[in-house]
Amino acid sequence: MTIEAVADLLPQLAQRHTRPDWDRLAMADMFRLPLAPRYGGLGLAPGIVVEHLLQLGRLGLDPSVFLAASAHLWAVQYPIEHFGSEMQRSSLLPALASGALVGAHAVTEPDAGSDVSGMRTSARPVANGYVINGRKTFVTNGPDADLVLLIARTGPNAALGLTAFLVDRATPGLELTKPTLVAGGLSVAPIGDVVFDDCHVGSDAVLGRPGQGLRIFLAAMQVERLFILVPALGAALARLEAGASTAGTARNGKTEALTDVLVATLTARRAAAEFTFGTSSYWRSSVVKLSASRALSVAARHTTGLDEPPDALMHAQAAAIYSGTTNVHRDVLARQLGLVDRGHR
C-alpha cells in the first residue's frame, strides 16, 4: 500500500481504533520496512528505510506516535529478528510486523536510570527457567504492551551479567501499570512502569544467550537512536516547505531552520547507508540523534504559529530527552573522541 493510499484511508481508520495513529503506521507498513521477507517484511536496507521514514513523517500524525512505533520496531522487533531463536522469530515477528502485537523494551529503573551497571532487576535461575523480580520505569508502550523485552541481571559484572528476556503480558507476576508519564509532546506514546514480582519464565524466554543482554541493548539503541527522529525530520521539512513565504528576519530564521533540518537529514541518510553493528559505529547514531533533536528545536521555533497548539515545539523538547538524553549522546561522543579518562569509564 502506498503512502498516498494510506493518507486517503486516514479519516476511516481514525474512527475504528483507540490508537488510530499506530494503526496508520502499521497500515503504511512501517514495521515491515527492515524485516526479512520470510517473516512478512519488506527486507529494505537501512539507507532505504530512512527514505520511507521521512515520507511517513509527512502523514501529519502526532509526532509522539513515532516514539511508540520506534520503541516497538527498533527496540523489540529488530532485536528479536537478529538475536531470537527460530521459534521466537516465527511465532512473534509476523504479529509484531503487522502491528497487532505491541512490544515494549524495559531497561530503565527508578534508582539506576539508563545506567545499566546499576540495574537491580534480577532473573534468578531456577528449574526450567528464571524467577524475575524488580521494577522498570519510563517504559514506552508499557501500558499497552503484549510483549516485554526485558533486560535483567543474571550475574555480577556490569557488562557480562545481563540477560534479555521476552515476557508475555499474561505471565503471572508481571504487572503493567497505567500510564505514569503524561507529558507535553508525548500525547500518543503511552509510558508506564513494568513490575516483576516472582515472575516465572521458562528458559525459552531468554533472547539470545544468557549474558548477552548488554549486547542486545546496545544493538537496539544503535538502530533506535539512528531512526527515531527521522520521521520528525520529514514532518519538519513538510512544515517548512508549506509555510507562507516570508521576508526579512523571519526569512532568515526559516532558512536557518531549513538548513539545520536538511543537514540532520543528510547525516541520517549517510549514517544509515553506512550502517554496521558495533562499537566502532555506535557513535554515529548519537550524532544523528543530537543533530536531529537540535534541528527539530530550531524548526519548531520557526514553524509554530501563535494561534496553533505548540505540538512540534513540545515534541522537540521531549525529543531531546527520550532514547538517550542530549548528555548521554555527548558522553558517547566524548568516549569516541578519547576525551574520557580510561579509569573513569
Add this chain to the structure above:
Amino acid sequence: MIEQALCRFLEGLVPGDPIDEHSSLIDGGLLDSVALVELVDHIEITYSIALENSDLDADNFESVQRIASMIRRHDIPTP
C-alpha cells in the same frame, strides 16, 4: 598466536598505551562495558566459538592471558 592477536585488537579498540598479555583490562579501567561487549563479539566471530554464561565472568577478561586461556578451553575450529 592468540595472545598477540588479542593485544593488537585491544590496542585498536582502546587507543593509547601498548597492551601486553598481563595488562589489567577491567580492574585497570582499560575496558568499559561497551568495549567488553565488542571484545566478546570479536572473540566469538574470530574463533568461531559461542561463549557460555560461565565464560562471561569478569575474571576471565581481566588480562589477555586469561582471555586466551578461556578461548583455548573451547574447541576452536581449524581453518
